[in-house]
Every structure is written in structure tokens, then in C-alpha cells.
Amino acid sequence: MKLRGRVLSVASECVPLVKTGGLADVVGALPGALAPLGWEMRVLMPAYRALRARVAEAPANWTEVWREEGLWGGPGRVLLGRVDGLEVMLLDAPHLYGRVGGPYSGPSGDWSDNPQRFAALSWVAARIAREGAGDGWKPDVMHVHDWQAGFAPAYLAYGGSNGVGSVLTIHNIAFQGWAAASLLGELRLPADQYYPGALEYFGGLSSLKAGLVTCDRITTVSPTYAAELMRPEFGMGLQGVIAARSSVVAGILNGVDTTVWTPEGEPLAYSAKAMAGKAANRAELCAAFGLEVPGPLAIIVSRLTDQKGIDLVPQVMPDFIEAGGGLVVLGSGDPVLEGAMRDLAARYPGRVGLRIGYDEALSHRLFAGGDAVLVPSRFEPCGLTQMYGLRYGTLPVVAAVGGLADTVIHANPAAISAGVATGITFHPTDATAFATALRQILALHAQPKLWAQVQRNAMQQDVSWASSAAAYAALYQGLVA
Ligand code: ADP
Numbered sequence: 001m002k003l004r005g006r007v008l009s010v011a012s013e014c015v016p017l018v019k020t021g022g023l024a025d026v027v028g029a030l031p032g033a034l035a036p037l038g039w040e041m042r043v044l045m046p047a048y049r050a051l052r053a054r055v056a057e058a059p060a061n062w063t064e065v066w067r068e069e070g071l072w073g074g075p076g077r078v079l080l081g082r083v084d085g086l087e088v089m090l091l092d093a094p095h096l097y098g099r100v101g102g103p104y105s106g107p108s109g110d111w112s113d114n115p116q117r118f119a120a121l122s123w124v125a126a127r128i129a130r131e132g133a134g135d136g137w138k139p140d141v142m143h144v145h146d147w148q149a150g151f152a153p154a155y156l157a158y159g160g161s162n163g164v165g166s167v168l169t170i171h172n173i174a175f176q177g178w179a180a181a182s183l184l185g186e187l188r189l190p191a192d193q194y195y196p197g198a199l200e201y202f203g204g205l206s207s208l209k210a211g212l213v214t215c216d217r218i219t220t221v222s223p224t225y226a227a228e229l230m231r232p233e234f235g236m237g238l239q240g241v242i243a244a245r246s247s248v249v250a251g252i253l254n255g256v257d258t259t260v261w262t263p264e265g266e267p268l269a270y271s272a273k274a275m276a277g278k279a280a281n282r283a284e285l286c287a288a289f290g291l292e293v294p295g296p297l298a299i300i301v302s303r304l305t306d307q308k309g310i311d312l313v314p315q316v317m318p319d320f321i322e323a324g325g326g327l328v329v330l331g332s333g334d335p336v337l338e339g340a341m342r343d344l345a346a347r348y349p350g351r352v353g354l355r356i357g358y359d360e361a362l363s364h365r366l367f368a369g370g371d372a373v374l375v376p377s378r379f380e381p382c383g384l385t386q387m388y389g390l391r392y393g394t395l396p397v398v399a400a401v402g403g404l405a406d407t408v409i410h411a412n413p414a415a416i417s418a419g420v421a422t423g424i425t426f427h428p429t430d431a432t433a434f435a436t437a438l439r440q441i442l443a444l445h446a447q448p449k450l451w452a453q454v455q456r457n458a459m460q461q462d463v464s465w466a467s468s469a470a471a472y473a474a475l476y477q478g479l480v481a
Contacts, residue, residue, distance in 0.1 A: 022384065023146055037473040140163075171232070173208075217438065302330075370389075383407070423458060
């Protein structure tokens, strides 16, 4: 494969090293998906305490490729190594990252020096992008993720880009990397850029905004979320900043790991051509939760939060259950919503099953055994569970927001007759629309031939990383050309 270019990916998390959210999955998946397209990607991330220990276990596997004095209170060095086929550069600066706790917080909440901690990551990223690493590796593009790397495009732009293009991807606009205006100098940002059209943000600083106003391209994780971010209901204060740059904004859907999420890989395997195994999975799931469900068996695998619209579930379930439906919920989160799910399960024994907690293996059994997956989110940058639902012929019933709107085709009569319907979508995210969607899924389920056709359509959707990687590759190419 001809090498088209090199990309420095900059993030605070990366599977399989550190994960607190979907960001880590994307950062970890991109290098492998881009390699076949001729793009060589290295991931630069902090050497948190656990990662330092990993280095200490096998120091020979790591090479120092950068050294930096004066990194906000101490020196730093960058160690290059390979983890599960991934080329990783760890920024080792123990005074910033060698702490007991998570990437962003310790026992008593968020680290108070998070602005400096992630400014350091961004600073080193911009320097390596501009000058190349010590082993001669020089990127053509710097691709940074979320607020943690937001200052990197700013440092690159203000210090001279040396021809390196920059891309900023927003995974969740809710986190904006706020810092006090008094830190401007300490964060090595130019005083003359402190005005509303540049670095100033509601009287302070935001590393995300700094990145948004200085990068060459902005992406987010679905086309609909890209459009939504320019509106006040979704932009969370940054809508004007993003709208002003709309000509460089693109939405690129995340993919899923189709080797992990495949019904053919489940213990009771099935496929679009041999669906019998799905009934066996359903029976196993019902037995495990003591359920007997004559109609469609819905599942929810989710954080139990307001964002995910979980509060709407108790409002719509009575009618759905009355009409023959059932539900299995796997999730954890807001104690009030956990309580609401417990009440629901207690009220409908034999129809509603519940597991509070995080359980990846069980989530596979839910997707394999369920008939429909419910995702009534209020906002959803991309969303993964509706894509698992498509893969497994577990029809998605989703709010038409963000990536949910981009991945599910509503089964209206026209879509059904054209043979493209893959699920049910509803709008707005409220109990009335959700209840209507559930009546539609009940009606569809009552027509087995039609149901099977929509299942087939769903299972044929391409939700792999291949098309997303091609879109990123095209974006990089545009910056190099
Ligand atoms: P978000 O990142 O906003 O939580 P996504 O749908 O993008 O939502 O990703 C959530 C991921 O976490 C999915 O892979 C989903 O299957 C998984 N997940 C969420 N809750 C659980 C749980 N309780 N047990 C197992 N997996 C879960």
C-alpha cells in the first residue's frame, strides 16, 4: 500500500489503554481502519499512572522520541511503543499524569490543574506536529479529539504550522475545557487573541473553543449532530462559533467493531440467511430473566441518564406491555432512574427484566435475544447501540436526533415498499411520540413477513469502520493536497 500520509492523533483516552467513554473506542479504532487506505496514524496520549507501570514492566519496548523541559512544573518525555498493533506515543510527565485516580479526576473530584495538564499534552502535540518526532517521524496532519486536545490546533496555528493541517473532532460538546481568563499567559496563549472572535469564551477560556477557531477542519461523529451543533438547543454555547465555521464542518459516523459485534460470533450463532438461532437466543434471554412475552421483546443497554430519555420509559411501558410487549434493561447511572427501572420490573414480573450494572457479555445476549432495541435519546452525537441492533436484526426504535437519525431508516409505507426500512424513528423526544413508535413496532411485529424483511434490511447495513475511515482519509487528503 502506497503511503499517502502520516497523522498524529491526539487524545486523552484510547482503547485498549484507557477508556471512560466512546471517545476511546474511536481513537483506538481509527489507526487500524486507516492503515489499509495508506494513512499511518500514531496516537499521542498522557502516560497515566497505570500506563507508566506498563512501561516499567517492559522498558525495552519503549523508545524515547521527544524530550521537553519546563512542562508546567516539570520535564516530560514521549515514549513510542506498540500496543496491540497500535503505534502509541505516551507523554510521560509524572508531575501531571502519574496520579492515583482517573484521567480527569482524583478522590476529591476533578484535578484543579486540568487546564495545565491538557495544555501540556496539546503543547507537545503541536511541537511534534511542527518539528517531527525524534525518530524522524513527521506528520502531515494533526487530528485532535475533544477539549483535552483543543489547545493543540491553537498552539500549532499561533506558533506556525509548518504546513501541517489540523482536524478537531467533537465527540461530546458538553465538555468544553473551561479555564479562567487569568490563565491566558500561563497557558502560553497570545494576549492579543483574547477577544470574542478568537479565544475569549463567556469571560474565560475554553480549550474546545480555542481548537474550534484555529483548526483547519472540524468534524463530529454524525452528519445530523454536525447540523444540530449549529443550533442553540444542541450547541451548548458554542453554536455560533461552529456555525461561523460551517464551511469546514463535517459529520462522519463512527463505525462499530464488526468482529466483536456479529451474531455469527455469538454462542447461539445466527445470520441474515439462517435466523433460527435468533429465536434460540430469545428463549435463552427470556429464561434467564423469567419472562414470557407474546409480542416483541424490547431491550435497553444504556447509561441510565436524562440524555438517554430513560425517564420516558415508565410512561410508555404500560401500554406496550398491555399489548403483549416485554422489556429487558441493562444499565446503570442516575439513582432516580435506576429506582424507576426497579419499580417497573417489580410492577411487571414476567414481562420486564432488569440488571443494574455494566456487563459487556450480558449486553451481547440482549442484542442477540431481543426483537427491538429502544434508544429514546434527547441528543446523541453518534450512538452505538442502534448500530448493534442493526447488525443483530434487533430493530432499532430511536429518537430522530444526531447519529440515530443518520443510521436508522423509518419503516413508513414508502420505505417498506422500497425495501430500505431498518427500524422505527420518532420525533420529538417525548412520551407521546415514543408511544406512537412502540405502537408501530407492535404493528410491524404482528406481520411476520414484513418484520423479517425489515430485519434483513437492517442486517445488511454497513456499520463497519470502512466507510468512516474512507471519509477521514478523504478529509486528510484535502489538507495535504
Ligand atoms: P454513550 O457513549 O453516550 O454512553 P453510545 O451508544 O455511544 O452511548 O455508547 C455506549 C456504549 O456502552 C455501547 O457500546 C453500549 O453497548 C455500552 N453500554 C452502555 N451501558 C452498558 C451496560 N450497562 N453494560 C454493557 N454495556 C453498556
